[in-house]
Amino acid sequence: MKYSVKQNGNALEVTVEGRLDTVSAPTLQSELEPMLHGIDELTFDFSKLDYISSAGLRTLLSAHKSLNMGGKTRVIHCNPVVKEVFAVTGFDKIMTIE
Numbered sequence: 001m002k003y004s005v006k007q008n009g010n011a012l013e014v015t016v017e018g019r020l021d022t023v024s025a026p027t028l029q030s031e032l033e034p035m036l037h038g039i040d041e042l043t044f045d046f047s048k049l050d051y052i053s054s055a056g057l058r059t060l061l062s063a064h065k066s067l068n069m070g071g072k073t074r075v076i077h078c079n080p081v082v083k084e085v086f087a088v089t090g091f092d093k094i095m096t097i098e
Contacts, residue, residue: 003028010068011041017048020056029059036066047077052085064095074098 001024002017012035020028036042042063046052064073074096078086086092 001028005032005035007035007039010039011043012036012039013043013045015045015048019051019053020049020059021051021053022055025053025055025059029062032059032063033066036063038068040068040071042067042071042073044073044075045077046075046079046082049079049082052082057085057089057091060091061094072096 001019004015006013014032016028018024044060060073067073075086076098078097083097086097
């Protein structure tokens with residue numbers, strides 16, 4: 001997994017490439033957590049994400065819960081397989097999937 005982060009004021013965009021699974025998710029979570037202080041809008045760009053596991057979903061949920069009160073999380077550019085994972089697990093009810 002590779003990732004990059006862009007911050008614009010209170011908005012953070014995280015682009016993830018490859019697989020977000022039990023091997024890579026803990027690394028992303030630990031490195032992302034300190035960046036979330038003061039963030040109101042969190043966007044995950046999954047245009048280059050091939051696969052997400054339950055560990056990856058936990059990372060997204062943890063990041064979402066770390067946002068400022070009332071903060072919003074959205075996921076953009078999912079492939080059909082990843083989008084289906086969000087639908088089956090109900091994550092599409094927690095965050096915006098575009």
